[in-house]
């Protein structure tokens with residue numbers, strides 16, 4: 210070995226030692242935690258509980274309110290274990306929120322809850338649900354509903370309206386009979402389209418595609434201007450693939466002309482027509498500056514297609530340069546494909562929320578999701594509940610509680626592990642918690658922070 214090389218090796222070794230020392234002193238991640246993870250968790254959780262929440266997605270409402278969604282659960286559907294109404298955690302939720310005096314949901318006991326909810330509904334006013342938000346420290350909640358009721362305070366609950374009904378103007382006999390689930394979903398879309406027609410004073414179907422597009426654009430503009438809509442929502446994954454092609458207008462025009470007055474379009478014709486209408490809806494969302502929400506996870510019902518509903522089907526739309534001014538939100542974070550959804554938020558105008566996951570996953574399972582997501586694009590992920598009334602007794606209140614509890618504990622646990630593994634400082638962890646629980650959403654919807 211020549212002398213010069215030996216000298217530089219010595220210098221290099223010294224430099225490595227200095228770097229290693231510095232690394233140990235200030236931030237070097239390790240595969241195993243050191244220090245007290247439980248204590249760090251408790252410290253973080255206490256601070257996380259004080260952060261007001263911005264709920265990006267929920268269906269707030271009383272148990273007998275069918276407007277909480279534009280669709281409904283099919284009868285006898287297989288329900289995920291944690292959201293079955295005999296989950297004892299719902300009892301804990303009812304006790305915490307409403308002082309429920311019983312320890313189970315036996316019908317004679319559950320009646321106590323149903324009566325309480327009926328009394329609140331009969332009393333009118335917006336106080337009841339405002340108080341639920343206050344108890345859970347939820348500042349703002351996006352209410353994804355068919356229409357808004359008078360009992361939700363529009364200062365706290367902002368409306369996200371459905372646009373899927375515009376996909377179904379023709380004879381839907383074939384689609385309705387394809388699965389038992391579609392037998393429930395499609396007639397409800399027809400009903401929703403009928404309500405929009407009534408609001409816009411449209412009788413039958415407009416004479417040509419231009420007229421139909423005008424009806425669709427007016428509905429969206431009026432939902433925003435007159436009814437306070439802040440975003441649009443697609444639950445398209447329930448009905449069809451999330452892969453949307455880009456057919457020429459003339460093709461859609463010909464299909465419209467052929468079936469406007471009757472006749473059953475083939476599956477292919479209907480799909481192409483919907484693909485075109487999808488583009489019109491996105492275009493109008495851009496003009497009105499309305500964020501676009503997609504149901505992007507597995508859905509309810511026994512016939513939901515995981516393959517068609519896979520969030521990756523949206524990639525061509527999300528990465529389309531023509532839509533770079535449209536803000537897209539992947540509701541439920543693509544679950545179970547949450548890593549794919551997380552990576553799609555690399556696109557500047559794409560966001561995700563973790564609603565629904567926060568209800569169906571237990572804290573230890575959801576912790577793993579958050580631990581992964583928060584180290585991908587923490588400035589693009591948002592908290593959500595997907596709170597939903599299950600029946601007359603079990604309203605949206607209890608699912609708000611379950612989702613907020615799960616999120617706070619899972620987040621504190623994920624961050625505590627990352628802190629104790631040397632990936633984040635405690636200060637940085639809390640900064641990321643603020644972004645996820647509140648600030649990212651407040652910024653996206655243009656609110657003061």
Ligand SMILES: [Zn+2]
Pocket residue numbers: 266267268353595
């Ligand atoms: Zn939902």
